[in-house]
Amino acid sequence: MKATLVCVALLVQLVAGYIESVAANVDTAVTRKQAAFVPLVAFQCGYRNKYLNEDGRWVDDKSRYATCMTGKLDILKYCRK
Structure with a gap:
């Protein structure tokens, strides 16, 4: 049971880190040139x-x-x- 909780906690952190990196790249100079x-x-x-x-x-x-x-x-x- 503990191993499952640890795996879920690690997965949640990985997904949260990915979402943060995507959010940081939303408003870059590359997208501004396209608009x-x-x-x-x-x-x-x-x-x-x-x-x-x-x-x-x-x-x-x-x-x-x-x-x-x-x-x-x-x-x-x-x-x-």
Whole structure:
């Protein structure tokens, strides 16, 4: 009986480890390239603006000045340039 319980416990741990490894690989850069690219920007007052490039990495804006944009039209103008 003890041997059966030990085998079941080991099997449960193996399955749980496999599920964790699959979950860790769900959101990789490879799957992001297959999906349609959605441009994203990030603003925080006092910090340089950031945007998401096509590789899925956050990149600092080339401007050396930090801007504080809160209006929708300001953000749209930023995205267009």
